[in-house]
Amino acid sequence: MEDDAPVIYGLEFQARALTPQTAETDAIRFLVGTQSLRYDNQIHIIDFDDENNIINKNVLLHQVGEIWHISASPADKGVLATCYNKTSDGKVVTCAAVWRMPKELESGSHESPDDSSSNTQTLELLCHLDNTAHGNMACVMWEPMGDGKKIISLADNNILLWDLQESSTKAVLSSSSALEGKGQLRFTSGRWSPHHNCTQIATANDTTVRGWDTRSMRQIYSIENAHGQLVRDLDFNPNKQYYLASCGDDCKVKFWDTRNVTEPVKTLEEHSHWVWNVRYNHSHDQLILTGSSDSRVILSNMVSISSEPFGHMVDDDELSDQEEQHQEEKIKEPLQDSVIATYEEHEDSVYAVEWSSADPWLFASLSYDGRLVINRVPRALKYHILL
């Protein structure tokens, strides 16, 4: 069966920030934030019509500055947070803010036939995350599965836990913790674990990955020298609570069991330059997506360390005879860890890859030149996993 061709969308500006609209579970929608120092920055709301293979977009202006990081609220489709650069007095400061998009854009793509520039709308600012005392914001994380009231931001060497009050118009710093140590420490990225009642986060600084308990704001584990060089990104396995993936400048993707951090469980070495992004598929955690500055996106199948090491579990009574036969065949050929596909549609460094929150078989990747590519998991593999 022929796989659908990738769908490519070009932004006018450079871009690094990409997120699925987390709260949306029906429509395939991504948010992209642009980086331009001289023009007004934008947030593109990309709607993907799966049936017709068409992209619809809406553009929101984000006038305060270039967007370095974007994340959408898991509870409210209209709410998102950005980290953006603000230049003032010859200084560049990275700030973070929570925004609300206009109501009509939240869940509808009424494609405007006119030129997009005519009807650009503006984001409504809900609140700033005041970071004057803490330094540059690296990223904002929403509490996964939460009600959209709690966010954590990483600012230089601080972890800041915020409570959003009064329908997110007020952000109150509820607790914070600072990483102390030699030299100038700076968090590069972080992830909020969906396990343990959402009480754990993991952060990366330099070559170290650290785990934190959000209740006590204390460090709970630390993977020193997780990568030979800088750690760029992390992700938690959505189905196995102790499993964590990390990637970094040594071109490697490593998988860790946080209970035993002396050695990685697995290491992937497929990219030929820094790996900037690693993402577990939300439903089938054997599917790993990585984006790298070698301009490639790689989809890997890490069956051996997934929560479904023997394929999709089907209850016995659900099996008809035919299916049973099928099941046997599957047992005969155990799945191997492998690279499923390498996507080479990008021509510049890929800084962000994300799975769709609505369709587990679909993902988007964004390269610096503003090219957004939407791809699907190959059909053959999809059926292999499902059946």
Add this chain to the structure above:
Amino acid sequence: MAEVEAAGSGTETGGGSESGNATGSGSGWRRPHGPLQRYYGPSAAEAAEATPDPADINGPHFDPEVFLTKVRSECRLGELLSREATLGREIRALDSDMQTLLYENYNKFISATDTIRKMKVDFRRMEAEMDDLASNMAAISASSARVSAALQDRHRRGAQLAALTALLTPPPGVQALLRKLQSLVEVPGRLRRWAAPGADPARALHCYARARAVLRHYRHLPSFRAIEDESHSIMAELAQRLRARLRDDTLDPKELTECVEMLLQLEEPPEELCEEFLSQAGARLEAELAALEAELPPSDPSGTASTPPPASDILDFVDRGSSAFVSNLCLLAASYRSLFEGRPGSGDGRLEAFASTLTTRYFELLERRLALERGLGDTSLLVRALDRFHRRLRALLELLPAAGAEAGAALVARAARERVARYLRALQTFFLGCLGDVRQALAAPRPPGKDGPGLPDLLATLSSSVLGQLKAVLAYVQLFTARDVAFASLPYFKGEFCVEAVREGLVVAFVRWLCRTARGFADSPAERGAPAAPPALLLLLARLCLDYEATTISYILTLTDEQFPPEDTGPAVTPGPALCAEARGAAQRLLDHYVQVQGAAVAQMLRKSVETRDWLGTVEPRNVRAVMKRVVEDITAIDVQVGQLFEEGVRRAQSSDSSRRAFSVYSSSRAPGRYAPSYTPSAPMDTHLLSNIQKLFSERIDIFSPVEFNKVSVLTGIIKISLKTLLECVRLRTLGRFGLQQVQVDGHYLQLYLWRFAADERVVQGLLDEVAASAAHRCLDPVPMEHSVVELICERG
């Protein structure tokens, strides 16, 4: 008389047993006499002394009337009744005692009668025997008279003969006969003389053997018979003595053989003798083995305890073993054969079983001794020792084919294999030692202005010393197959040893190990613990592996095949190309790793320099930043380093003005246009499209990609890694106008100095263009510096 006594005692014991039955026990036998004795015994004495008491029921003057009256008057009814009962009981007891006595007496009487009757009969028989005796005695005296008469007769005849001899000169025939007779007569005397302890038993035997036939022939003549009897007894005595001697421990094998031989001549049973002979010889051989064993340290099954080096070398040991044990065993076998050949009950099986147990023990000892040869020692010594062992063994085997020929050959083969394995380990240790030296040489601080040993020298030293060592080892190992070594003609040493032990087990295994070890430097997770190998070492090993692939492996294999010609039908060997592929794989891995390590070092420097600088507030550039100079210096140093070991490589033809090409910066005079049909229509064209268009026409660059084995490729790899890092870092910053200009200057500087290192300067150019374009994007106020100024600054810097 004896019979009578026996009969008496028989009855007595019979009576005893009867009475025992009657009374129940020995002590009961005496009891019934008590009252009777008292009744009969002392009556006379008592009658004289004691006043008669008619009321004493046991007394002699007992008067029943008085007693009764007395009792009746004195006692009450109860007492009376009890008295009556007592009396009744006593009366019954007395009655039974009396009966018993009567019976006994009767029995004794009867037995006495029997005895007397028997005695009468026996005396009658004895009389007849006495008569016989008397007649025999008479016969004896008669024969003794006859004997003495005969003797007298013979003596007389002897005397007559002597006299005759003395008086007459008889004819020669008679004289010879007479002499023979004379000597016959003298036989017992001689025998006695020679067979005496300490004399010459062999002569006695010889003499006896000569005389025996004659004597046997004429034994019907009493005089000859007497002589024969006498000699017989003498010889029996001798046999006794010889047997005693046989059991003596101090006998040497020759004496032992003689002794047994004499005994055999004396017609002792050969089976017994053969047993004795073997056990005696066995004890001797055991003692020799024990002496050998005493030299060995106590066997240590774990083999871990460090034993002191053996006192004597292996050759000495084998020498002693073979001169003492093996030759004695040979001697023994030979003499056994000659002694017991064809005799019943002493087949070869016995000897062979005996010999094979002993040789097995000897092999064990030798094996233990060989195990002590831990170090490499002198291989020629070992070979000579094994050779001697094998030769001696062959001599033994000719005598005793079943004494463990295979075990011996296997032992030699095992020792050879073990030695080869040891050589492999020694080679490995040697190589590691060399590597250690190289590392030290690389790490040693160099006095300024003076270069340490160059990499080519180090490589040459390493390579030649390893090869030399390998050759030396091969030469040593070749001793095992030398023509003058006896065991080299064994089929094992002709075929299997050459191929499996030497070619595969030593040469191929070493090359494989070398590749693996070298590869280990690249594969080991250097980032987590364990100090990483210095880059120069990686480079050196890469070159070494490459050299192995190119020439050394085939050279070594050819050499090996020459020295150890493989048989056509032999087991399959690892082909040279497979080894070469392994070496090449290792070399590739090492070189890639080298590029990564060096690239990462430069990249780290660039990253730090970009990250820590304030690009927004920087002043107008006056100079190339120091870090760029440093980068160029480092890359130049790497170039020199790589150039020492690797060829230049092919460079793509350059345009003449390449080094002078302007460092292009984003300019806004770009034609707008859409190039990708798949693009969703989007807002007005922006600037970065240019770079996209450029990329359309340039190939994708793999940053961390395998490199080729030449200097240019290695350098290109390192430069690619460095510049890509610079690009990514610049993209993360926001620059002011002067920041951009600084990047411009730096970029031009790099361009100026790096292009000549890269295989394709367009790669450098392309990456630097991207850096510039990105910097321009990241610039708040993108006003590029005049190109002439940039050039000026760079030239000045």
